[in-house]
Amino acid sequence: MRFIFKTSYAQDINLAKHGGHVFWYSLLGVLLLAAPWLVAEYWLAQMTFILIYAIVGLGLMLLAGFTGQFSLGHAAFLGVGAYTQAVLTNAGLPFPLALVCAAALSATVGVVVGLPALRVKGIYLGMATLSFGFIVEEVLARWEKVTGGNAGIHIKAPNLFGWKIDSGEGFYFLCLVITVAATLGILNLLRSSTGRAFVAIRDSEISAQSMGIHLARYKTLSFALSAALAGVGGALYAHKLQFISPDQFNIIQSIDLLLMVVIGGLGSVHGAFLGAIFLITMPQVISLTKDYLPAVIGQAPGLQAVVYGAVLVAFVLFEPMGLYGRWLKVRAWFQLFPFYRQGMFKRQKSFQKSDRLK
């Protein structure tokens, strides 16, 4: 058991709470930097995807996990970012400028979607974002002059002011830098008063409002930031795949993103990363185990959907805090050994409260 002796108030909001954090996160950083020399090229590409999805996950986590606004159309922001990046890069804009434009346009779209969010809540908000997602997908498919329609669009390699990044390693480092920047940005945001306001809105809108939090401003801000991160993720996604088409940004993608933050653990920054790791490695694990299963099950096309669905159901039923919640339990077990009790993380039974009256 670790006891932290606090001698100043600043210690409460330090990013690294104690030496252990510094040590383990430095080790993780070193490993990530050394990864191109440690793992095979295929797995490096998967790690790049994890980083990209983690950026999108951070955005969705900010919106869903910390502000309590659920978006069922997040793939739309991903699509807006990806297409902006593709069109601008192909027009010859350097990578950083195109990335900023992609983020800005996504954020603008996010604000537009956020506006109805000020009036509607809960399932209605889900409905609004879902509708918006369908409309964006249709626009991407129909606006053929710019987006190339259903035939999709190819995108050139990122161009960093004359330095072309076309190797897998180079792009990995690019994603790593952007991911670290996004993570530090979110962590800093969450310990600032803005982040606290988000959490207050999630916990109770009425009490947040009565403490002087401007609901409209903070909700819109949350939507904008979340959409901007999704746009950045989308831009990197477009570069990684080098080819994008509207059906990559459909409702299934939106649900996958949501599944990612729920399985990772709502309300934790770690959760975005754990969820991304889950989302990317799960298909790999399934395809690895396929050969050991009887052909009827192993070769069936629906296997992946069944596994995803079953894992999702199992997490909601047994581990609502997600993978990060499971890790907290494991950590508590080790820290308190041998005094861990069964009921320590027991969910509080609550009476069913009417959501309609919110």
Place this chain on the structure above:
Amino acid sequence: MQFLQLVISGIAQGCIYGLIALGFVLIYKATETVSFAQGELMMLGAFGGLAGMTMMGLPFWAAAISAIIAMGLFGVLLERIVIRPILGQPAFSIVMLTIGISYVARGLITMIPNIGTETHTLPVPYKDQIWKLGTLVLNVEQMVVIAATAVLCAGLFAMFRYSKLGMAMQASSQNQLAAYYMGIPVKTLNGLVWGLAAAVAAVAGLLLAPITFVHANMGFIGLKAFPAAVVGGFTSLPGAIVGGLVIGIVESLSGFYLPDGFKDTAAYVVVLIMLMVKPNGLFGETLRKKV
């Protein structure tokens, strides 16, 4: 004439949306949860009917009735096993749960060898027949949809209005705690509501099957029934049907008079406008939270 023709086919499509939306509303009213699995329940119902007709060789009516009853039981079971343990948790976890259920249902159907990945036609007795009414050509399949929806709605209306069970369901949907104090078995009722919703979904599936085909992804139509439920106001049963009709007619007309691409998005445009203008829908109740 053409206009009328479009409206009629819109009404038929709208009835399907309305029936699925009816399931959403039933569940939402009774248990305050939103089921994203409704479209998949419909798909399962259609496959149930198909299995009854082709594998067991039952006549259409017997297969339809047994599929509806089987789906009703399935709904009760589903509620008992996965939904009830997490009642009272935030609404969003239940949404995720039902999304998970729909993934599993779709995946399991796809996994059935040689059946799941194919598209099937349900050999109904009224397939491909038309009635001519002057210059109006009426598709019998669509007429059956409209008639069956009307009958079902009348039945549901009578049940909620006159039967003890229906009254109890209404009471528990208004205030669960008060209903519980009055001696109404709220938990059992929730199970029955899920069963009823699943049965209605199965009816929708069996009605839709002759018009489109029976395949594993037909449940995605449930995503269009959502706008129907929202337009009608999420808490009103007649609203669900009216919302479905609105969406169906708008979709059918915009598919003909507007350029390509509007047919698929019409439902969502309508719902976005609805949410901005009247967030509680046409028949929804406006309630304020008391602190």
